[in-house]
Structures are given as C-alpha cells and as structure tokens.
Amino acid sequence: MGIRALPLLIALAALLASSCATTPNPALSRWERRPGASAGEVKDNRPQTWSTDNARVRKFRVHYMANRTVETGLQRGRFFLPAIVEEFQRRKLPVELAYLPLVESNFQVRADSGHARGLWQFTRQTAEHMGLRVGMLVDDRLNWRKATVAAASYLDSLGERFDYNWELALAAYNGGPNYLDTAIKDQRTRDFWALKLRQETAEYVPRFLAMLQVARAKSPDLVASR
Secondary structure, eight states: OOGGGHHHHHHHHHHHHHHHHHSOOTTSOTTOOOTTOOGGGOOOSOGGGGGOOSHHHHHHHHHHHTSSHHHHHHHHHTTTHHHHHHHHHHTTOOGGGGGTHHHHTTTOTTOBOSSEETTTTEEHHHHHHTTOOBSSSOBGGGOHHHHHHHHHHHHHHHHHHTTTOHHHHHHHHHHOHHHHHHHHHHHTOOOGGGOOOOHHHHHHHHHHHHHHHHHHHHOGGGSOOO
C-alpha cells in the first residue's frame, strides 16, 4: 500500500464510522418520536391532564376496565395508529390526541351517528370548514387519512384558541368552541372540572381520559408515549 493512499483510507474509514453511528436502528420501537419533535416542543400547557385521577374519571375507568371496548378499538386502530401518531407529532400536538377515535368511533372508519361520520366523527359543517368534501358521491369523512389530517388541524386550532389547555379544547371538540367560550364567559372560570356543561360534553373529557388510561394499562404496546 502506498503512503499517498493512507490519508484517503483514513478519511474513508471515518466516513463509514459516522454513517454507522447515524443509521436508524431497525429494532427501535415504531412509536419512537420522529426526529425534530422533542417532548419539550409539544403544545401542551397542562401535561398533567392525561393522568388526571378524580371521581369523574374513575367512574369511566372502572367501566372500561371491566369490558373489552378499549382493546377492541385499539385492535381496529393498530393499522391506522402509526400514521395518525406521526401526523400529530408532526404538528407537535400531544400524542394522546391520536387516540381520540377511541371515544369518537372506537376506530370504526365508517361509523355513522346520524349527524357525524367517520373515524373522527366530523359533522358536515365542521368537515366542510376543514376542507373535506361531503356529498352523495364523495364523503372525505370516511377517508381516514384525509379525515386525520383535518382532525389534527382542527384540534391544533382548538388548542391555540384555548391556550393549549386540552381539557377545554377537547370539550370544544365535542360541544363546539362557541358553546364553550360562552360557558367560560358566563361562569367566569377556565377550570373544566368546575364548568357546568351539558351532560354529553361534561362526560366527554373524563370518558376519553379514562379510555386512554385503560388503554395504557391493558395494551401498552399499542399506545405511544412522549
């Protein structure tokens, strides 16, 4: 080997070592946070929300621990969740929101409540506001990929509107942002647990938190973490 070739070989060895050091490990969990989205960047002013443990949450947690509703939903959702989680992480939204279809549709793509449809249970008005097509021939609410992008965008806007207090933003997702704004103004509190809301909205947030906690307890391999 010539002396002149030695520096070139040293440089090549260094390049190969660098490449190996940065190559993703295929054994890493599919739930690993994408590069550039560290936990500190997540739009969440109340991260303690997701572990809330009060009587209203416990009531639903006991209910869902006693049946297989959550497990069934997660098994349906396992095909969609990697893409859903990625979309929410891309927007730096709490990954917990990716599991909102548990309470909305239990991950049934064609769920139809009569006034709302799809994985994210968009009403026609909200769907069209978010740019989804809703008609006799095409209903983008039933396209889980398009509906997921729209849901992430809508939740992001609700989060911003309610200062990334996700208890309030989730209540707004269910009851409507104008309804929640009025309740906050009239009752002079931004504490979700103190607000007097109609039953469906009052139960929506503790129900979802309970389902999320049961999911983590029963199927931790199907639940992403920050």
